[in-house]
Amino acid sequence: NAGVTQTPKFQVLKTGQSMTLQCAQDMNHNSMYWYRQDPGMGLRLIYYSASEGTTDKGEVPNGYNVSRLNKREFSLRLESAAPSQTSVYFCASSPRGRDTDTQYFGPGTRLTVL
Amino acid sequence: AQSVAQPEDQVNVAEGNPLTVKCTYSVSGNPYLFWYVQYPNRGLQFLLKYITGDNLVKGSYGFEAEFNKSQTSFHLKKPSALVSDSALYFCAVRDMKLYNFNKFYFGSGTKLNVKP
Numbered sequence: 580n581a582g583v584t585q586t587p588k589f590q591v592l593k594t595g596q597s598m599t600l601q602c603a604q605d606m607n608h609n610s611m612y613w614y615r616q617d618p619g620m621g622l623r624l625i626y627y628s629a630s631e632g633t634t635d636k637g638e639v640p641n642g643y644n645v646s647r648l649n650k651r652e653f654s655l656r657l658e659s660a661a662p663s664q665t666s667v668y669f670c671a672s673s674p675r676g677r678d679t680d681t682q683y684f685g686p687g688t689r690l691t692v693l
Numbered sequence: 694a695q696s697v698a699q700p701e702d703q704v705n706v707a708e709g710n711p712l713t714v715k716c717t718y719s720v721s722g723n724p725y726l727f728w729y730v731q732y733p734n735r736g737l738q739f740l741l742k743y744i745t746g747d748n749l750v751k752g753s754y755g756f757e758a759e760f761n762k763s764q765t766s767f768h769l770k771k772p773s774a775l776v777s778d779s780a781l782y783f784c785a786v787r788d789m790k791l792y793n794f795n796k797f798y799f800g801s802g803t804k805l806n807v808k809p
Contacts, residue, residue: 583736610795619702621783622737622799629795637796669736680725680744680787682797684736 581605583685585670591691592660600655600688602670610673611653612682613637613645615666622669628653660692695720697767697784699800706774707808714769714803716784725787726767727797728758732780740782743767754778774807781805 583604592598604611609630614622614637624637628647642664644656653672657664667689671682697718706712718724725744729737741752748760758769769782781802788796 619801621801627795680742681739686736
């Protein structure tokens with residue numbers, strides 16, 4: 580049981596390049612989330628998916644797109660990377676039922692945009 | 694709007710002493726409140742949550758948190774700090790509006806330093 584996995588762990592992009600951050604969970608969770616973490620600002624929600632087939636914007640969605648490919652996978656795409664998107668990106672998931680409030684986080688992807 | 698504030702960027706405490714990490718919240722309605730811990734180069738780990746009931750909530754690793762409705766606070770506490778408790782701590786609140794129920798708002802984080 581790997582929990583929430585993210586690839587890659589590190590990435591350096593040039594301004595204008597595109598890339599996709601991958602996230603997968605093996606806990607059969609319904610909801611999945613993408614956050615970015617910046618110094619002094621905590622975590623900010625980019626997008627979330629309450630269930631397979633649905634996605635919704637969070638606090639800071641501009642410059643990002645997401646795909647909930649199936650129940651396990653939730654990817655985050657940067658179409659044209661900008662230096663302001665330099666950050667650590669975390670994927671999280673949460674189940675339904677009694678524990679629906681608890682989020683389980685992946686190890687993060689550290690992205691640098693030059 | 695839902696939000697949480699962590700007024701201290703850093704808290705320093707000696708090993709064996711009690712620790713408190715502060716959090717205040719602003720929500721409409723009854724709050725769902727959480728504490729998470731982040732060790733270096735790791736993702737966040739759930740510590741505890743308050744949904745309803747007893748104002749003192751017990752969580753993982755000997756941590757507890759006290760919910761105070763009149764002061765809109767949810768401070769994290771531990772009676773006796775360990776060096777291994779040194780980490781970044783985040784307070785979070787769930788959006789209580791029905792159409793936003795999957796949104797969570799995190800504080801800016803408090804770095805806890807426990808010195809031997």
